[in-house]
Amino acid sequence: MRLLLHQVVCLAVLVVIVLLLAGCSSLSRGHEALLVLGDLAAGSEESRLKARTEAPTREGIRYAQEGRDYQADVYHPATPDRGMMILVHGFTEDGRRDPRLVDFATTLSRVGFTVMVPELEGLRDYSISTREVVAIADAIRHATQALPEGEPQTALAAISFAVGPAVIAALQEDTAQRVSFIVSVGGYYDLVEMLRYVTTGEDRHGEGQAAPPPQRGARWAVLLSQLQWLEDERDRERLATIARRRLASQAESAEDEPIGAEQVEEEVERLGPQGRALYALVTNQDPARVEALIEALPPSLIAELEALDLSNRDLDRLEAELVLIHGPQDRVIPISHSRRLRDALPEGQARLFEAGGLEHVAVSPGWRDGWGLWRAVNHVLRLGEQQQ
Template sequence: MAASLVDMRTRLRLGALLMALSLLPALLAGCASLNRNHQALMVLGDLSAGDGESRLKRRSEPPRREGLHYARQGRAYQADLYHPRVPSRGSLILVHGFTEQGRRDPRLVALAMTLGRVGFTVMVPELDGLRDYSISTREVEAIVDAIRHATRASPEVPPRTAVAAVSFAVGPALIAAMDEAVAHRVSFVVAVGGYYDMTDMLRYVTTGEDRGEVGRAVPPPQREARWAVLLSQLQWLEDQQDRALLETIARRGLADHAAPVSAEAQRLGGSGRALFDLVTNEDPGRVEALIGRLPPALARELEALDPSRRSLDSLQARLVLIHGPQDRVIPFSHSRRLHDALPPGQARLFEAGALQHVAVSSGWRDGWGLWRALVHVLALGEGE
């Protein structure tokens, strides 16, 4: 009897041990998930804190920044590379939006530092068109070249990298990620507050109508956005006087959207007047016709930068869409339509109330959606 009890206890212990061993992968996975959840919370706190103290800053070492110079087929580039103290999540190319400070914009530097603290090796290329508000397909080419550079180490079995972009840079970044030369080298794309349909984006910025939200109320657009759009397309005007006049108008409008501009507008030539009429139009029904009056080179560029005009079949990367529901620059509907245009499971859409277009609100307001998005990005960075 005693021997049988010992045998039973031994079998029970062995059974418990085998069960524990069988559950170990799940337990470890659970620990990894809990760790990501905690890291995402610290990332959110760090983004909300800005330059101030945060738990992430206290608990992690900052990445080391290195300046880069590289070239591709005669095209010369500059970038910053942020080396994490513990590289655990692969590489990520961070594409800046419209900012005259380019890759050294303090907000962008802070974001790169935050991502470096959680294990990403972050490359931030300098994109001239986004720095001087002259966005074009040149930026698509530059992002493709950045992907080539970031994944150049193993040409036979290329390593993969992620791409993250914000606002008006999302279109060029997404189109670059679909380029047949590098599509297989991009693991995932993070798009924050981006656009999908160029015509509808212009319609909203100029008239306030969002045709992607039929029957739903949308917030009024920021009046300054139309002047940013104007600045971004001046390079396609051949008439130097028109370009100078429109730049004066745009910069005055950015400083004060109610500033008088009629004196300069009266001196515009045909092409300059066509662009001015588009960005100052307030009739939603006229947008297509006004686009049709633009100089051919400008109209071609707008079409080339329009993801809705392209087949998305060539996108091999997974897509993470993060958008604020009250975005007053690019409506939330653009990310939803982009999500719906892709096969089920390829994209995830996160409604992030904590975002004011691309800026994180202070005080943790409505942080749940952004936290969930950050958990997903951290998991993708680990190859899940």
């Protein structure tokens, strides 16, 4: 606790010195950014931001776009002075009511954002696909239709595997001008390279820097996310059983050999051709085989991977500014993905904040490199002010 307090105090002193040189408006915003970081670290516990601000009200809503029905939560701040933000959750069975997501949305709303959190079924059941693109684009349409006249834009914030669908949703012909900026936390750019890293540990775009070893269990989360494209229901059930057993055993055991390995091998023996192809990709450890293993997947799965891949997209139609926040030691999606996404856009359209205090999408307990996180939050608050 003393170390954490010392780090926060040192960061605060440095921030104050910089902001005194920058002016009163920046000083106030910089202080807010510190309060936001403190509140994110506190979660549902007490914080200075909670003590200083009124809690937002949460409203559950239903809406429809062209016959497609949705649910969402909207967090209304006591003082709505930073415009609308659509917050897209990552993989979580709790969906929009995931406690961490609720805390995040509440924090954003305490500093003036009206936050809309749509329920995305594909991210709840680990079956991400282009339907999430449609759902996010529909959320943009609904949010901007509901805004007062003269406020036609909203911001987007997306986490991890939701970043690709969010960016693609903001590329649609009728949504491109409705999104002012996008906050990407630990997002991907190239799905082939993401699969290569998660399965083999190789990051080919690491700019000479060795990537940390991938997180144990990440490959099994990827397996769960693609099962819906297998035609054989028995393959889907067997692979879901394998993935969940592997995830559970790796959470319980520090050993390399997962618990229940014999039962897993028995399930693998019963797989059909499509199931075997997907299992071969997920368990592969040879970086050179990744492309060939992808080509052996069912055509519907390949089509979805290509549709969600940002590296083969024409990003020229993206009008929103991009705020990329990524931890250099991310063990799920390497920081090289955010660097490449930044470089794929015109100079100045995207800013990357390399935040050492970020472990994929969670703030580390010690706030390592709190300076990077503070700069990112300060920038988001400034962009939010410009929406008004």
